[in-house]
Amino acid sequence: MKKTKVVVIGGGSSYTPELLEGIINNYKSLQITEVWLVDIPEGKEKLSIIEKLANRMIKKANCPIKIIATLDRRDAIKDATYIITQIRVGQLAMRRNDEYISIKHGVIGQETTGAGGFMKALRTIPVLLDICNDIDELAPSAWLLNFTNPAGIVTEAIIKHTNVKVVGLCNNPINFYKKFADTYNVDVRDVSINFVGINHLTWITDLYIKGRSRIDDILSGKSDSYEAKNIPSFGWDTKFLKSLGAIPCGYHKYYYQQNRILQDQVKEYENKETRADQVQKVEKELFELYRDQELKEKPKALEQRGGAYYSEAAINLIKSIHLDTKELHTLNVKNNGAISCLPDDACIEVNCVVEKHQITPLQIGEVKPEIRGLLQNVKAYEELTVKAAVTGSYGTAIQALTIHPLISSADVAMRIFEEMLLVNRPYLHKFELKEGI
Amino acid sequence: MKKTKVVVIGGGSSYTPELLEGIINNYKSLQITEVWLVDIPEGKEKLSIIEKLANRMIKKANCPIKIIATLDRRDAIKDATYIITQIRVGQLAMRRNDEYISIKHGVIGQETTGAGGFMKALRTIPVLLDICNDIDELAPSAWLLNFTNPAGIVTEAIIKHTNVKVVGLCNNPINFYKKFADTYNVDVRDVSINFVGINHLTWITDLYIKGRSRIDDILSGKSDSYEAKNIPSFGWDTKFLKSLGAIPCGYHKYYYQQNRILQDQVKEYENKETRADQVQKVEKELFELYRDQELKEKPKALEQRGGAYYSEAAINLIKSIHLDTKELHTLNVKNNGAISCLPDDACIEVNCVVEKHQITPLQIGEVKPEIRGLLQNVKAYEELTVKAAVTGSYGTAIQALTIHPLISSADVAMRIFEEMLLVNRPYLHKFELKEGI
Amino acid sequence: MKKTKVVVIGGGSSYTPELLEGIINNYKSLQITEVWLVDIPEGKEKLSIIEKLANRMIKKANCPIKIIATLDRRDAIKDATYIITQIRVGQLAMRRNDEYISIKHGVIGQETTGAGGFMKALRTIPVLLDICNDIDELAPSAWLLNFTNPAGIVTEAIIKHTNVKVVGLCNNPINFYKKFADTYNVDVRDVSINFVGINHLTWITDLYIKGRSRIDDILSGKSDSYEAKNIPSFGWDTKFLKSLGAIPCGYHKYYYQQNRILQDQVKEYENKETRADQVQKVEKELFELYRDQELKEKPKALEQRGGAYYSEAAINLIKSIHLDTKELHTLNVKNNGAISCLPDDACIEVNCVVEKHQITPLQIGEVKPEIRGLLQNVKAYEELTVKAAVTGSYGTAIQALTIHPLISSADVAMRIFEEMLLVNRPYLHKFELKEGI
């Protein structure tokens, strides 16, 4: 039998059981033979917990999949078929810093959006590029499925600076499909969604159920759109929604409802209960569960963690590639002109046709100014963020933050960055060398 | 049961039995309830022959499809679900003129390429735009499947000047899929072809069998590409093919092997045996067959006519739309930026995802100069041809012909056009009004 | 002698004496024969004061120029050679409202930038389009020099919706030339400035004195850039400036130093001393001066008003057109691809070659992301603003405001717009008709 080797970098993550469940449930069609779980020394204990749980799950399912847990990344990558990256450089402690420093300076503090996402990108991109070097050398024909946040920015860095066959994946799109299938009581296959945008900033410009447009139901407030559990929800003013003419994603609230969100965040900050604090708690509880020798499947509690349908999105994608199904998925890929108002080498999140050998975005063309203004601004920020991460340029970093729509002034951008830089020293080697700009 | 009404404009065509066979064979999934065959008074006799044959075929297949033959186009179009156009304005007599006048002036004479295709476009576009007016009024939600040649130019005119949901269709792409499936002994689903270009001028930039690139087999001459039966074939020099780095389609011979083809055409011209002469003969024989009361299915001989898999392409497309399959088809659609070096409103022939409500091209992006030079030149010619047909401008017409790569000089363009204009008077009302330029 | 007729729409403006001085000083080369001053009934008194002053100035200079003051706009426009528009719809009272309502809702309140400029555009565009209708009918070959603010947005509306030969003019660029000529003690002709951007948002990407780049002098703080007197100045952090790699214009402070400016504005608001209040006072004093029968030239005090070198810019431009000098001016014109990341039909402010028959921007090409992000965002806002003014769409208006970088949230945008709408009723006829969105 032919070897099909799946490598999970960041295998000690609390999300891994979800992924394993998917691999097990699709054993028949995918015939995955080996799953390698890789982590760093700091994650050794968690990795070991996950490894044991994985083996219990495999055993219960009676599935001949080999689980290998290792700290040797290169050994894992060698001859891999699919590589999944779901790492968190600096772990939750650094995420907490991202949030706290941002809010302290009066701007939104969020894992992927704004100053928080910026800092996470700076920590993460160099590590991902190192991983890609290994892939290029040891598994050049492998597909890399990047889940690591900020997924769009990280994937753009990989597209621009490596030759790895990469695709960025987020659980946001699949949740929209699930939600609308549920609303209209149809199969997911009967839902068509026209997405325009970039990761965590996609607009739905039309929505069809069995070929019939239903977007007006949402815009007029007759039915609901998908709301991620990890983002506060205040509902949308229908006058605003109708005039936008598109359904925003959850992350749009950080822009369109900036004031209200910031108000809430300031309270969380004062109470020391930001999202990072909450997640730290959830994580701890999850690993308590995972330790339980009697647990032999993904626990229900994991669904609270925020990554709903994450595994399903990943497994569906692997299936499409593996079986060359030529099906549609909503993915983060190189623009290449699909959205004509963004640079050709930008990473965008749009509908793509997945084939074994290539993933191709569908043509979108012109974008109306209601969407274009914000989209181009955030993409320019992302472009500068990738450049700052790769070059370690202080100047590029402060320019990136300054043009971000959630940061009001250059001086705020500079103060935030300088404080973040100090705390993140261990993760930002490039910047250390160039301090004086 | 819901009515599904298919209208075939040019229903008296010798191709119709092939289409009927497809409709009958797919009755189970498509549930087409009515097929309307429309023609003009001059085609009344042929229409009647086809109508009778159709009824015999239906009867034999025991299929509850209603056949309606009519000369009342508006009656037919009303509330149609799918409309197929396969007309030949001026019939084969005018095609013969196109070929003879071209060759007489020393240039390639061909149904769709060069001066011949130009004149056919001028005759055809006004009629198709009239049909589209009817559709807009009487069946605004119908899909129009245009097979009428030159399919790319005609479809571009419809895209630019009407609101009809149109898609242009050619049997060339499906023949490539069939050919490569046959060569590699796989199912057609296992063949992936990257097409770049416009109707009758598409390059294959890569070819995959089960996800593995096999284009080099063709470029090196190890295996053959598809050769249409109605275009002479001299084979390709492998030095040329390798340096092109792409597989040309049959119609590329008119450009890359212009001299040899022209030499042959001059002989055919002298012997009065051009392609139009041959087709006239075949057509006559086919209708002899169709008259036979014992014939109750598509006769084998039809396959010689040149439209191999024409029906299969059409029926597959209708299936994808009707059942909202989101599958890939190679179609003529609005560019909208998919090929970034062509105008946004140009018609291109590329891979598309077909949904019930929309047909979307896959993004192609930049095209290399080996392909770009010829492609942009011919597209500019097509743009001017559409404009000439719509405005009846003598000046636009001679500029269109002058920049066509197969026409060597402006004076030749002018002489050809003036002679064609004279012969085509009955079909070119717009030009009549504006004679003096 | 050939008639050369200059028409000043908004002739009762306090700026007019400056313009008259220019016309008088350049009488020899321009041979302007008639100056028509047009105003609306509400401005009758001011117009009369200006008319008398104008006649005293002409008389003193002993210049055979005929001054005609009129309320009949169409009479004035007829057969004009040059038309200058410098109107303020709703006068200073409405400007004051723009500032106060903005600041009250926590956002920058400014004549041309942000919510204030937005409301001014909505009041002004319909009036300018009416004027252009008259020009199209009565003086189709006249050049329209638009000074009316927000000059970029207003000019874009004229470019998109009329056929008038328009160019938008601002005194910002000429002040940079003057400033750098002064700094380096050279003639203005020895200064070359590469401008990129749009009106009131232009970056200087390089600066040359006699062919030698001197931008680093400014970026490093060694010498100063131009600071408009009507915008507060806090200086620039040189770390920020160096990393931007371009010299910002005065209006960039509203973005890059938003927080500090807003702080100051809130104080001015509380003290009822915003810019509008100051200007009202200055205006009053100026007209006191203008009434003085002994005043026979432009008074010094006018230079405090904010429009330094305004007349020189206008007269230089008229000279270049009139004498077909093919010289460089920095002007607001149709983009047409000059800045490739902005729409072709956008209005941009860049270096142009001025000929008698056409004004052509110099090619700029790609813009770096540090500049691009903000530029594209503000241009999308402007595009929506023009659309809102022309259509009277409530939805387009709130989308315009929402994507403006100085407005933090959609709800703020909506509240500001609704309050402004109420106050501006008399000037927004289109919106009145469509109130319910």
Next chain:
Amino acid sequence: MKKTKVVVIGGGSSYTPELLEGIINNYKSLQITEVWLVDIPEGKEKLSIIEKLANRMIKKANCPIKIIATLDRRDAIKDATYIITQIRVGQLAMRRNDEYISIKHGVIGQETTGAGGFMKALRTIPVLLDICNDIDELAPSAWLLNFTNPAGIVTEAIIKHTNVKVVGLCNNPINFYKKFADTYNVDVRDVSINFVGINHLTWITDLYIKGRSRIDDILSGKSDSYEAKNIPSFGWDTKFLKSLGAIPCGYHKYYYQQNRILQDQVKEYENKETRADQVQKVEKELFELYRDQELKEKPKALEQRGGAYYSEAAINLIKSIHLDTKELHTLNVKNNGAISCLPDDACIEVNCVVEKHQITPLQIGEVKPEIRGLLQNVKAYEELTVKAAVTGSYGTAIQALTIHPLISSADVAMRIFEEMLLVNRPYLHKFELKEGI
């Protein structure tokens, strides 16, 4: 006094006396102190003749300019202010081959257009790139004025593959200005011409005399356009010209009147009297004249050579750069988006503003399809030609020739190239190494 050093590479050319005349006549404003004439050993004798003539001219004019003739190119280039390249790699013997081989295979044989120009580009580009290496090292701030043909293609190679400040120059545009100034009896400054295109393929889309459009005079045949003496002239059909809506340049005849020109060339070929034969004769006669010790100025006969106003164009350009005049010149520069339908890094020939530090094209934007089709095709050919010259790829070379509109078929392209390759061995080192493709 500051040194101003002009270097003429190909100083032994028969054109040099014209250039010297210009330098002498403008001594007052330009203050050129040294003129270096460089040539290769094979040109030693001619160089010496020119050197002596130069010194006689200088002496007669009583001008303190130092003339240095040398075979040491690097010595000449060192610290140069302006470098002019006017070389002919392979000399007239190779040009003769280019013409003869082309015509023999039934295609136009011409110095810069078609197969002849292609071969000249292949010989010339490697030499120019070597020269640019020297400039980069020894005179990085020098301006390179490239006159070497095919000037557009050669300049594109330099733009793409070096950092040298290059501008390509042709005498075609200046002749149009002179011709129209003459026709309308005005100063050259009163003529405005809108050029669109690339070297030797520029269309005039409008023509103004003192700001008034006069293009219709030419299009209707009322007055003549400029006709270069070295290209046959048959006049233009006014129906064709009006419908083109633009004035073609002389080289357009090779496309629009291909048949007639080819007919003439075949006769010249048979009589061994092609253009190369004629030029060889003229050259011989010129050098006879130059040897004459009594000759102390540019002889009248030189004007027959084909380069009318060549010197004036060059000297005017040097003047504009040297004196930072910011005037308009029609030059070959990097496109950078000025003509939006051509690649950004293509070389185009359009109106530019010349400053001491930069030469910037005026924005052109969209080009109508009548022009676009041919323009894009020829530019793609040029792009491939540059690539073939730089890489020595046989495959790229035959693709370049195949898509050229003047070469009818791929087999003809291959036969021509193979024969040319054989004859040009000494000049095509890159191709020698890679023979087997």
